[in-house]
Amino acid sequence: MITVLVVDDSPLFASGIQMLIEAQPEMRSVGVASNGTEAIASVRARRPDVVLMDLRMPVMSGIDATRAVLAEPNAPAPRVIVLTTIQKDEAVYQAFRAGASAFLTKDATPARLLATIRDTVEDRELPEREASMRLVTEFADDRGDDGVRRRLHALTARERDVFQLVTRGLGNGEIAAALHLSEATVKSHVRSVLAKLGTTTRVQLVVFAYENQVHRHLDWPA
Structure with a gap:
């Protein structure tokens, strides 16, 4: 069962997503928060698997709330999947830096939302791969x-090798095929890379790769 917390200051929008989540046999809504401060309290109390996080809210922004919930100790x-009204949004990039796993625009279809939740939980690939890569390449600084x-x-x-392919947006299955490894082995390598580079x-x-111009530090292609 995938538990989901919805964070949005629009009651109508939030309740619609909550109903969609509850209609899925393998998902369950654990509540709604209307701002970042409420989101932090709800995460502490309910320990959801996924947080659908609006970026622009009163009291505390989704960026600050994302950073806070991912810094919670001992849990x-x-x-975190951030929700935005426009795709080309530096706020999404800042949410990525804070630790968000994916983003969706608010005009996404219900099927796209559900698929992104499932893909994010399963680490199948970089959700919304092309759009995410465009955001990173546009807003990353050295x-x-x-x-x-x-x-x-x-x-x-x-x-x-695994890091290089992850930074191109490839999923575990694609990396496994490219390197002639099992998906389980790829997952193990990805976990190790995340830990060694201090990312989540x-x-x-x-x-990390774009901001630090990785090709300058190692003999990898640009």
Whole structure:
């Protein structure tokens, strides 16, 4: 059962998503929050698997709320899918940097919303891959983290291969086929790469690669 918390300051929009979630046999809504502060309290109390997070809300923004719920100690972190009215939105990029796993525009179809929830929970691929990659490439700055080289050189040769393919937006199945590995082995490598680079989601790996111009630090293609 996938438990979902809906965070949006529009009661009509939020209740519509909640009804859609409840209609799925393998999903359950655990409530609605109308701002970021309520979202943090609801995550603490209900421990959802997925948070559908509006970005622009009163009291506390979705970006700040995403950062806060993913920093909660001693609890499994939920997957955060941010909701936005426009696709080309720097706020989505900032949410990715804060740890969001995916994003959807509010005009997405119900089928697209449900598929994104399932894909995000299962780590099948980078949801909304092309749109996410465009956002990262447009808004990423070269931040010049001095610790990048050290962290990258902590990766094994195979982990570097996996990292390179993840940063192109490939899913586990595609990476497994490209490297002639099992999906279970790919998942293990992805978890190790995330830990070594101090990231929590696949899209954060993409952000990390672009912001730190990874090809400058290792002999990888640009």
